[in-house]
Structures are given as C-alpha cells and as structure tokens.
Amino acid sequence: MASPAENLEEFFPKYNPPIRAHKHTCVGLGIETMKRLKVLENDFPGISKAMMLVSCDENIKDLDDYTTASPGPQGFLIETEKDHVMVCISIRVNGRPGVFLSDLGYHVSRVVTVMADRCYPHTGWFIQSDEPHSRKEYNYQLNLNNSNYVEWHERDTRGSTVNERLSLIYVAKPYLTAINVTEKRNLVWDLRSLLARNPKGHLIAGIYFPVKEKTQQFTIFFDGNNGKQRKKLKFESFLQLQKIPEELVNEVEQCNEQLRLRDGELLSTLNKLATIMADEEYVKELLAINSKVVELSAGH
Known part of the structure; x- marks a missing residue:
C-alpha cells in the first residue's frame, strides 16, 4: 500500500520477500532447519555439505512425462510452480545411495529415509495424521526411471473415500531460488x-x-x-x-x-x-x- 506502484500487479514482480524469524513458511522452516542441523558437523563430518534445500512440485498429473522430459526440471520451468521446499541430505548406507528428507512445512514430525533400493532403513508408508474425519498416509520413494526425483505419494482416507496425490521432489541439486520463486509464489x-x-x-x-x-x-x-x-x-x-x-x-x-x-x-x-x-x-x-x-x- 505504501509503494509508489499503482497496483499489486505492478508491485509484485519487483517485491523481494523477507524471511522473518518466527513467521515461517516452508522456505523459512527449511532455512532454519539447516542452520540448526549444522551443529551436527562435529559428530558427522560432511553433513553440512550434504545438506540442501530441494524443490517440490505438487499435484503431478503425468509422472512419466515429467521425469523423462530432461535430467532436471529446467526443461519446462515455465510450466512448474515449485510451490514447496524441504531439506534433503544425501546419504550412503554401505555404498547404497539414498536421502534423508525433513519436511517441516508439511508438519512431518520425522526425518524420512528414502533408499534407492527401497530396502532397510527405507521408511516406506507411514501415517502422517489420523483425525476423526481424515487419515493421511505418506510414502516417499526414488523414481525408478530418474533417480534425480523422489516421488511423494499421499493417501487421504475420509470414510469410504480415498483420495491420492502425487508430488515430485528434485533431489539432484540444491534449489537456489526458494525465496524469489517459492516464497513469492505462496504470497498470492x-x-x-x-x-x-x-x-x-x-x-x-x-x-x-x-x-x-x-x-x-x-x-x-x-x-x-x-x-x-x-x-x-x-x-x-x-x-x-x-x-x-x-x-x-x-x-x-x-x-x-x-x-x-x-x-x-x-x-x-x-x-x-x-x-x-x-x-x-x-x-x-x-x-x-x-x-x-x-x-x-x-x-x-
């Protein structure tokens, strides 16, 4: 309201959203989580370098089309919302690749382990919330066609109705535009x-x-x-x-x-x-x- 711009449409592209303490969206929570986890560096050398913010596209309609379009999401960036972020740590267990995922933006109260071979200590399906009107279950697994992506499956059971949703998390590289893209997108x-x-x-x-x-x-x-x-x-x-x-x-x-x-x-x-x-x-x-x-x- 205080800006010289005539309307919101003019103002919005120029606005750089701040990340403020105690007023966290998924972006702020992810940044705060990484800051706090750095104290583990003494006990687990290299954890700081293995840690990154990663991007997530929610409600994927065509899994194969998305994961095979190119090695990463840049091939069709204009068509992706990048409306969510979480923290990812790359791991190896006896040479077996996988990732840890921490998603406080969606209030997941555990660190999820995603192993490429889907064997122990792979988390698999778990109950995210169990309310009288709705039971939500989540499952995270690396995509078999493109290991740059983790599939996030959600099952929401309401009485006899079961709704399913699929999102994709890009875990190959850090997401560098979380504030300019995701934080800004979520403002509207x-x-x-x-x-x-x-x-x-x-x-x-x-x-x-x-x-x-x-x-x-x-x-x-x-x-x-x-x-x-x-x-x-x-x-x-x-x-x-x-x-x-x-x-x-x-x-x-x-x-x-x-x-x-x-x-x-x-x-x-x-x-x-x-x-x-x-x-x-x-x-x-x-x-x-x-x-x-x-x-x-x-x-x-």
Missing part, C-alpha cells in the same frame, strides 16, 4: 492459515480461510474450556478493535495463547486482515495473479 496463494501443532504434527489451534471475492469469514479453532472449539467468524466483526464483542475477544485470546503469540497479537492480526479483506480491489488483483501462476503451470 488463495488459502491462508496461521496454525500451531504439537511435536507429532497434529493441529492444536489456529485460523484459516480461503481468499475469495466477497468471502468475509474465517475459521478459528482451539481447545476451549468446554473442549475443542471450531467456529466461523466474520472479518467485519474485527474492523474496529474497540467494537469487538467481549465474547469474541475471549475466544481469540484463548487461540492466541495456544498459538504461542505475544499478548494481543492475534487480535491485531485479525484487525489488519479485516481491513485487507474489505479492500475488494486488492483481493481481486491478488486472485488474478494467483490464477495466472496456476494457468502457467497447468502443463504439469
């Missing part, structure tokens, strides 16, 4: 969330909402005095801080505490969000940029 993503999880990756509290024109509500959830609470609230209720009903303030404060934020921080964030979501022109421009990104990558 049309689903926003601020979440807290326990050490096993299970959701505790937070807020989330889809960005849509004229959609003026968000979901808040937390552990309340009467058990788990999940409510849809209207942004307009938070436009004027002094007029927010006391009941809402209490609920936001409970959620704030479970998000481990500073006193009043969530209320202040919701107040700013209410102002942004009320700006119809801004929301329209943001969704238009997101649509263009999706359209560009529709080839894969």
Whole structure:
C-alpha cells in the first residue's frame, strides 16, 4: 500500500520477500532447519555439505512425462510452480545411495529415509495424521526411471473415500531460488492459515480461510474450556478493535495463547486482515495473479 506502484500487479514482480524469524513458511522452516542441523558437523563430518534445500512440485498429473522430459526440471520451468521446499541430505548406507528428507512445512514430525533400493532403513508408508474425519498416509520413494526425483505419494482416507496425490521432489541439486520463486509464489496463494501443532504434527489451534471475492469469514479453532472449539467468524466483526464483542475477544485470546503469540497479537492480526479483506480491489488483483501462476503451470 505504501509503494509508489499503482497496483499489486505492478508491485509484485519487483517485491523481494523477507524471511522473518518466527513467521515461517516452508522456505523459512527449511532455512532454519539447516542452520540448526549444522551443529551436527562435529559428530558427522560432511553433513553440512550434504545438506540442501530441494524443490517440490505438487499435484503431478503425468509422472512419466515429467521425469523423462530432461535430467532436471529446467526443461519446462515455465510450466512448474515449485510451490514447496524441504531439506534433503544425501546419504550412503554401505555404498547404497539414498536421502534423508525433513519436511517441516508439511508438519512431518520425522526425518524420512528414502533408499534407492527401497530396502532397510527405507521408511516406506507411514501415517502422517489420523483425525476423526481424515487419515493421511505418506510414502516417499526414488523414481525408478530418474533417480534425480523422489516421488511423494499421499493417501487421504475420509470414510469410504480415498483420495491420492502425487508430488515430485528434485533431489539432484540444491534449489537456489526458494525465496524469489517459492516464497513469492505462496504470497498470492488463495488459502491462508496461521496454525500451531504439537511435536507429532497434529493441529492444536489456529485460523484459516480461503481468499475469495466477497468471502468475509474465517475459521478459528482451539481447545476451549468446554473442549475443542471450531467456529466461523466474520472479518467485519474485527474492523474496529474497540467494537469487538467481549465474547469474541475471549475466544481469540484463548487461540492466541495456544498459538504461542505475544499478548494481543492475534487480535491485531485479525484487525489488519479485516481491513485487507474489505479492500475488494486488492483481493481481486491478488486472485488474478494467483490464477495466472496456476494457468502457467497447468502443463504439469
């Protein structure tokens, strides 16, 4: 809003997003993880050199087409979103190649071992989350046609319905444009969330909402005095801080505490969000940029 650019479409290409402490997306979490793992260098010499950020394309439609197009993703970069990153460490176990993957952006609470031969200590399928309404299972394996890629399979079971998704992680080289591409791409993503999880990756509290024109509500959830609470609230209720009903303030404060934020921080964030979501022109421009990104990558 403060920039001299006339609109978001002009401003967005020039913007260099900062990586800020305690406000981490998958990019910030990956960078922070690598920083912390460097203390292992004394016990495991060479770990720092073997460690890198790697890129991931989600929702792959044609596995063979993608993995055989060229040795790496550069052959069709314009058609890939590169919308996720994680930490990768190349390993050898008695000469057998593999990788460790750490994906805090998707709240995977373990380091996943991916062996080329899919034998021990290969992780294989594991339960990522088991909620009453949804059970998610993940599996990571090196692609048999192109060992530069790890296939990430997700199985989501909801009652009798099973949905499957495939993503591809490029592990042959470090991903050098995580901030300029992935962090920036996710700024215009049309689903926003601020979440807290326990050490096993299970959701505790937070807020989330889809960005849509004229959609003026968000979901808040937390552990309340009467058990788990999940409510849809209207942004307009938070436009004027002094007029927010006391009941809402209490609920936001409970959620704030479970998000481990500073006193009043969530209320202040919701107040700013209410102002942004009320700006119809801004929301329209943001969704238009997101649509263009999706359209560009529709080839894969």
